Structure formats: C-alpha cells, structure tokens
Amino acid sequence: MSRGPDAATLLERALRADAASAGVAVTIGQSDMTRWASVSFTGARHTLALVALSEPALDDWVAALPDIDLPMRGHLLADLTVKQVRRAGADTHLLIEALTVEDR
Known part of the structure; x- marks a missing residue:
C-alpha cells in the first residue's frame, strides 16, 4: 500500500508551486x-539543482528562499540554503540544500 509521495517529491512540488506564485x-x-x-527526529537531506530564466522576479524569489515556509503534507522544512547561484546566458542555475523532518 502506498503512503503517498516521499519528502523529495513533496519538496520539489512545493518549490515549483512557490516559484510559480512568485511569477x-x-x-x-x-x-x-x-x-x-x-534520537528525536526522522527526515531527509536534499540537494536540488534548479534552472530558471534570469529575471528580477527570480532574484526576489531566491533572496526569500532561506526564510520560506513550504507546505508539505506530513513533513516540515527545517532548513533551506541556497548554496550556489550561477548565471549562464539567459538562465540562472541554482544549487539548493534542504533538510526536511517528518511531522508525526
């Protein structure tokens, strides 16, 4: 029996949805x-590579990421760090590290 999407899938969906709401x-x-x-928690460490069109809305969204509150059913986002921002032509490449904890 499936318990639903894992933390990685939920995090990816939440990041895409939050980005979309920021345009x-x-x-x-x-x-x-x-x-x-x-001893107290169960969770996961995540590393994600994202690509987006370089634009002011992206810069604003990236600046807000460390303080973001992403809704993820059954999980909490404990920490999110933007490790790298690299511009390549019209694109921006992001490297993000995150820590999620199961919400029981």
Missing part, C-alpha cells in the same frame, strides 16, 4: 535525497 518558472534538473534520523 517564476523553475525546472528541477537533478534532485538527491538522503534519509537521516536522530
């Missing part, structure tokens, strides 16, 4: 998830 279309080129657990 930005992002493509997720690569996504990697590593599960982790501590």
Whole structure:
C-alpha cells in the first residue's frame, strides 16, 4: 500500500508551486535525497539543482528562499540554503540544500 509521495517529491512540488506564485518558472534538473534520523527526529537531506530564466522576479524569489515556509503534507522544512547561484546566458542555475523532518 502506498503512503503517498516521499519528502523529495513533496519538496520539489512545493518549490515549483512557490516559484510559480512568485511569477517564476523553475525546472528541477537533478534532485538527491538522503534519509537521516536522530534520537528525536526522522527526515531527509536534499540537494536540488534548479534552472530558471534570469529575471528580477527570480532574484526576489531566491533572496526569500532561506526564510520560506513550504507546505508539505506530513513533513516540515527545517532548513533551506541556497548554496550556489550561477548565471549562464539567459538562465540562472541554482544549487539548493534542504533538510526536511517528518511531522508525526
């Protein structure tokens, strides 16, 4: 029986939806998830490579990302860091690292 989408899928969907609400279309080129657990929490570390058209709306969205609150059913976004922003012609390439925690 399926329990629904995993944390990586939920994070990708939430990022795309948030970007769209800011007027930005992002493509997720690569996504990697590593599960982790501590005594108190279970979650995952994520690395995502995104590409978007270079424009002022993108710059505003990227600046707001570290403080973003993304709704993800069954998970909480504990941390999000923009590790790299690289411009290549008309595109901007982003490298994002995030930490999600299962919300029980």
